Amino acid sequence: MAVFHFCWWLLLACSSSTMAADITFPQTIEVDLIFPHNDTYAPVPFMPFVIAIQNFRSTGMILLNLAYNFSAAANPGNPIFSNSKQFQSDDPDYFDKDDTGFVLSYASETNNVEKAWLFSWELEIANCTRSMEHPELNLVHVSRTSQRRQVYFTTKHGAQQPNLMAATQEGTCGNRSSSGYAINITEMIYNIPEGQYPNDGSECPVISDTPPTPNPCGVRMNNDTASQLLYSIDTEACFWSNDVSHCPLGTGGMSQESVSRRTVQLSASGLMWAVTMGWLIYMSTI
Template sequence: MFPSNIAACLLLALSIGWSSAQNLPSIAEVDLLFPRNDTYAPTVLMPLVFGIQNPSAAVPLHLSLWWNLWQLEGGNMTGYGVIPKAYYIPTGARQYYEYSSFYDLTTIEGTWLFQWHVDSVNCSQFPANNYSMGSYTQGKRIIFTTKNGAQAPDLVTATADDVCASAEGFTFNVTGLEKVSIRSPDNPDGKDSVTTCADVVPMSPTYRPNPCAAQLNATGASSISLALTTTACWLPSSVVSCPAKSAGSLKGQLGGPIWAVATFGWLLYSLVR
């Protein structure tokens, strides 16, 4: 379990984060910012970064981001993860970032197939039933390489003006919101939970995604790098270089839950701008 003060902070972030008051229609966008179809030096903490544009509109989509990583030389899946229902923070934020790392997976030279897909809801197409909201899945894949002597992963370079437009992503045209009641079969008191579900229609053929709007500057990239290192330092047997004081104290408090976070790619941190 999380210590009570950390759990309280997470709940507060969720409670203040989003209001159902929206200017509709509104377009949300999910972009894969890193890795790209490129070659990088092997590293313990290869970043995995998604940019979510117009996060307030994305909340009722109930996004889940799934991924797996394969080393093509051996044909083996080396890692996988899920980012379930991201913690969208303040209303009015233009960008929101979800991130993790391929912790201890890309430390050798190789060619890697990265597959990712986005689960989202659309109550106009998949109406909610008593137990769930229907989910729609879209997926993409990229191949990247690790090679000794290549460039180190650089989030600023990967989202720079000359390359940002080629980032892969998905857009969602949210035209309405519906209040739905979901009944959990495991709920002992039999009460329904009420949530908001998005109505989504196809994008206009003339619309063009804008992944460049999710560019990372040096401050944002440094914040993500620090967060990934700190998360890895919470592991009981971290393979990264960690400050002894912070690593030791955090391991003692959160060693169990954070091991799962770092290993499977679930995210504790978010960066908003």
């Protein structure tokens, strides 16, 4: 069975209403694929996938949704993994002092396999425009804007090891501009009628039609941060893995009993996530 597990440690704790009150405009949010690049890497047991979101604390206002796909390059229509996540929280998988959130994931299908691969991601955001009908009611039109990015990479024995710190350094980071997307929030429309915006929000973002040029070099990672991210990925991967030979000490494989126990522990957060996603799906159909 294919093993590809995303680290969902996000907590649905903050609404856009509480965040927007302390934010001035315009605001720029940027989503960048930090790793991998269009390059060749050693076929490691757990290939890391790292996405950075600059100005992460502003993402709740635009109801940022990220969809991920991982597949063999020769068969992109049959993804090994496909999932999506709605961000409405200030708690990414890892958060640094520069207000950058990191989303962490991994694939084990690359282990000891020489092959070409494809990792793609698509972001979707909410955008509002003022309605000219009955301006006294402060009505808005809500639309969804999406952008897709992808990267091809290969695994080959003897190639370089994945290096997150090197991927963010000068001379390398600029090569990722095609794998990023920037969003400019020009203003918020306040006090909109109940039910106009998902989650009964009373504030609605206005997104510029001309996106800023991405600046992936705005994300810099030192050795300590890179090590923490890789350790988090390895620990999570090893928790679910049956092969613990490559795992950090104290982590690793799960018996059927521990799998069942972990499922029960995750049920509460999973229910909250499902309710949120259900509401968003419902809103998109009406």
